[in-house]
Amino acid sequence: MKTVEWVMMVSFIGALVLSFYKLYLFFPKTALADDDTTPESIALLEQILVETDQSNPSLNEEELYQKMTEHPLFDSKHFWRFNENRLRHLIQNYRLKVPNFRL
16 A cells, blocks of 8 residues: 555544544433433333322323322423323333233
8 A cells, every 4th residue: 555545544544533432422421310211210100100090090191191290209390391192101101011000
C-alpha cells in the first residue's frame, strides 16, 4: 500500500472510532427519574390497579382510570405518561399473570 492509502485508512478508522465515541456519549447511562417503564414502576401500577379494582369491581375503564389517578400511591409527576390506553395495556399484561382478572 502507498503512503496516501495508509493515511486515508488511518483517517477513516479514526473518524469511525470518534463517531462511535460520540454516539456512546449521547445515549443515557442511568435511568431517568421519571422513567415509568422500569419493572418497579410497572409493579407499582399493577398494585394500584389491583387495589382499585378490588375496592370497586364494577367500574368501567374510564372510571377505573380516574380512581387509579386518585390513589394515594399514584404519583402524577412520575407517571406523567399514564393514560387510558396505557391502562388497557396494563390490564392486558396483568391478565397474562392472572388470566381471570376483570372478566
